[in-house]
């Protein structure tokens with residue numbers, strides 16, 4: 228399935244709250260959008276909603292009036308389905324959340340679009356399998372669950388249906404990144420990932436009230452303290468609708484049983500169409516602790532089950548909570564903070580009451596039973612591709628900001644890959660469309676001088692792991708390579724960058740200066756004056772300028788970057804491995820030596836290559852006019 232390129236048209240069906248927000252997000256990212264609804268009045272409301280959100284952005288200084296004009300010029304409104312679908316690459320349905328409304332729409336849309344057009348539903352609760360059941364071309368059907376407000380909330384759940392192809396999922400993931408969203412991939416299961424634990428979090432809050440364990444102000448305060456939110460569960464229900472909470476919980480109960488049944492008080496409020504009264508003084512710390520334990524128990528227990536059921540990975544569940552709900556940390560990070568045995572105790576307390584409808588994850592039981600303190604969470608992914616190993620920074624929610632955990636995982640992965648004879652080239656990249664926006668400022672902010680030193684040298688250890696790995700390494704950068712991110716890239720053999728990537732060492736804007744070796748490596752690449760310009764000003768340069776200065780080896784169009792990097796890496800991997808390794812070492816060591824020593828070094832090393840089997844094979848193959856078969860010996 229081909230990925231969407233900016234400039235290719237997208238169709239949004241429905242101009243309501245969600246539809247207009249999605250259309251705005253697409254238009255802001257540079258996609259022409261056709262929005263279709265049934266009446267001109269519906270379309271007018273959608274247009275007005277987009278216009279007023281953009282006005283808000285102008286008031287906050289995030290957009291210029293010209294920028295607003297440009298965004299609006301990309302959105303075309305129509306009541307004609309044919310007009311909306313002509314030439315489209317992606318259809319996003321965002322009509323009323325009922326199968327009997329959505330399904331007939333898909334029945335008329337699917338035959339009208341070519342087989343390589345992606346067709347997705349922005350449903351928050353309906354099964355993708357049944358929405359598209361029996362329609363032609365299941366490989367391109369999926370769910371794309373945007374969160375309210377869709378133009379602003381960065382989370383999108385990508386829901387795979389029974390036949391969705393990996394290519395379609397990749398194209399949708401890429402599309403979400405182009406929209407500057409943070410996608411998480413989830414299975415087609417009731418509530419998908421977020422609503423499965425978030426709606427019960429609301430419901431448990433109501434149960435705590437109903438059972439007389441705490442009053443609303445206490446529950447609000449406890450939830451806000453625990454999850455780092457501004458609105459507690461009751462205030463949130465007042466804003467988003469008690470009725471929505473009731474229906475969502477009822478729908479979960481139909482799939483998963485009594486634990487998910489709406490609390491009586493929730494049903495009552497919904498029936499009476501009443502909001503919650505939240506004013507009052509919160510109870511004591513001890514009272515709040517009881518609430519916190521119960522809410523965490525529910526959330527952690529469900530999250531662990533989501534992993535066990537294959538609905539969402541632990542990392543994606545945490546990412547969804549942090550990005551979509553703005554929680555200070557996700558359920559798995561909470562388990563790790565408490566320690567798994569303590570987390571299990573809280574989960575079991577809830578299981579004791581609800582039994583089979585609140586099962587305990589066997590993985591949580593096993594890990595806690597073995598006394599493991601933490602659930603391992605992966606922020607660096609390795610993807611092997613023949614002789615290549617892609618090392619992917621994987622914290623898209625913070626633009627791959629490098630915290631200590633990421634640096635430790637990078638260090639371990641690079642050292643392991645360096646020792647693997649099957650790996651011939653390392654490629655360092657971001658898992659999303661951003662490389663890395665620097666060291667993690669949130670983590671660094673609280674560091675003492677001693678901790679700052681530990682962190683700095685941990686960063687240097689990682690850069691040394693790349694340099695000393697004995698394998699060629701390529702940094703594949705796009706979006707941003709800032710601060711520690713740029714420094715990490717500079718430790719690779721060379722940088723390949725996408726057009727318009729911003730590179731900078733902005734540390735002085737934060738009261739520090741580069742510490743992962745960036746100023747010294749850059750000095751050796753681009754000279755003293757330009758290094759000082761970058762380090763002292765903290766200003767960014769574009770990939771194009773960095774290429775002219777010699778900091779970046781090559782620049783490619785964004786959509787071609789990874790493919791070009793792969794092809795170049797495969798070329799390097801096809802060369803004599805020992806010769807590549809020795810040449811690499813000569814270049815690195817020679818850079819810091821006098822010319823006389825460097826020439827000597829090169830001569831001695833080149834002489835040594837004649838003692839390798841690869842030299843015999845390479846030259847023999849040339850003379851026999853066949854490709855060489857190097858063994859790295």
Ligand code: COA
Pocket residue numbers: 624625626628629664665666667668669707709710711733734737
């Ligand atoms: N450390 C920690 N978090 C970071 C980060 C960093 N270096 N860079 C980005 N993030 C986080 C942001 O705080 C934000 O999180 P939030 O949604 O919880 O607020 C998220 O990543 C997305 O970033 P945002 O600023 O909303 O994206 P943007 O596209 O508007 O701006 C940047 C992108 C890179 C210009 C901006 O994030 C930035 O200036 N980051 C800091 C760069 C820096 O100084 N790096 C050097 C550190 S040594």
